[in-house]
Amino acid sequence: MPGIDECLLEAMRLPGARGAALVDWTSGLALGTVGEAPGGDHETTAAEAAELARMAAEHGTFSAGGGGLPPVEDVIISNGDSYHLLRFVDTSFDSSVFLHLWLGREEGNLALARIRLGEMASRLVLG
Amino acid sequence: MTVISTPQPALPVRDKAATRALSPMLTRLAEERATGVLVREHGVLHLAEGRVVHAESPLAPGLDVLLTAHGTLAAAAWQQAAARAPGPPHAAEHLLRSGVLPTGALELCHLDALYDAGYFALAPSSTPGRFRYDHAPRLGPLPSVPVVALERETLRRRLLLHRLWPDPAADSAPLIRADPAAGRAPGAPVTPRQRAVLDRVDGLRTATDIARNLGRQAFHTLVDVRRLTAAGWIAPAPTAAAPPAPPPYQVTTDPDIALLKRLRDALEAL
Numbered sequence: 001m002p003g004i005d006e007c008l009l010e011a012m013r014l015p016g017a018r019g020a021a022l023v024d025w026t027s028g029l030a031l032g033t034v035g036e037a038p039g040g041d042h043e044t045t046a047a048e049a050a051e052l053a054r055m056a057a058e059h060g061t062f063s064a065g066g067g068g069l070p071p072v073e074d075v076i077i078s079n080g081d082s083y084h085l086l087r088f089v090d091t092s093f094d095s096s097v098f099l100h101l102w103l104g105r106e107e108g109n110l111a112l113a114r115i116r117l118g119e120m121a122s123r124l125v126l127g
Numbered sequence: 128m129t130v131i132s133t134p135q136p137a138l139p140v141r142d143k144a145a146t147r148a149l150s151p152m153l154t155r156l157a158e159e160r161a162t163g164v165l166v167r168e169h170g171v172l173h174l175a176e177g178r179v180v181h182a183e184s185p186l187a188p189g190l191d192v193l194l195t196a197h198g199t200l201a202a203a204a205w206q207q208a209a210a211r212a213p214g215p216p217h218a219a220e221h222l223l224r225s226g227v228l229p230t231g232a233l234e235l236c237h238l239d240a241l242y243d244a245g246y247f248a249l250a251p252s253s254t255p256g257r258f259r260y261d262h263a264p265r266l267g268p269l270p271s272v273p274v275v276a277l278e279r280e281t282l283r284r285r286l287l288l289h290r291l292w293p294d295p296a297a298d299s300a301p302l303i304r305a306d307p308a309a310g311r312a313p314g315a316p317v318t319p320r321q322r323a324v325l326d327r328v329d330g331l332r333t334a335t336d337i338a339r340n341l342g343r344q345a346f347h348t349l350v351d352v353r354r355l356t357a358a359g360w361i362a363p364a365p366t367a368a369a370p371p372a373p374p375p376y377q378v379t380t381d382p383d384i385a386l387l388k389r390l391r392d393a394l395e396a397l
Contacts, residue, residue, distance in 0.1 A: 004270070007231055027138075031235065050138055059318075071319075094197060094347075095236070095344075096320075096347065126232075
């Protein structure tokens, strides 16, 4: 069963991965980081990504229609040279965390990364 | 349609230049890589080789509450682990070894609980802390946190709460429902997580009580309490005790002074 560090290292094995982190979106704290961060600072990246994640998670506009589904699965940002993929981690205890993967656009495969990151998020908390 | 709302302040980023230590004693203990237990007014930090391995505070629900409140772990399973361990910090290691919980879930919940209790343990106190050298805390299989990381995160969290609503009164007082029209951001939508907090505001419970009831981190609850206070949904209950006699030379007895203070705080927060 992977721990937080193993999970982040696994994310870094995805093609084009530049950096990854596990972030709490209520506080903006990075509970684990690996690789690079945009601007070189994981703390700033975590705080800014947490803002984005909180907006997506807390506003009904982006939620699934109910039925016990988690409100939001991912947030995807693309820019000229990279992708940012935020994957919410659905825990059985009360928490507010997501995995943040930063992918180079040239080498990265967004569809593959999205599927894999979802699997990693499940394995992290479900074993 | 025009929607007017006060934008939420951004999450603060730690000021790298700030070297202010929350507890000089703790800094010294980290430097000498001390092992033992630091007892402060609002909580306890367990240090192993100068790193924080466990934190407890009466103001924050422990790992046991977080894990059992939503059925992640059966209460009996926690009691079994706790019975086999010399103390709560070791109970989590028992759980890890027994494999009843996924490693990632346990690590995550352990870190959540550590930063949460650490925030309160490092709160300003009126009495000096005491450190007991003790060989019980040790670097185990669960993640530990450098002292400086916990201190900086605690300062960042204080700043976050201050930006949301500068008056800390609601953090510790029993909470009551208020008239949202009087709030800083009237009509601010209540999110589902805030709704859970709001539903438990009954004039008796404090933020800590609500956190425990929800099986939720106390700091997370404070974030929602300050947001709900800023929006005017809730307020700290007026203290039941008779107000102290005014000082003899006080000439201002304006009953609106509290309102003015609140207004000043709100303006400063804009």
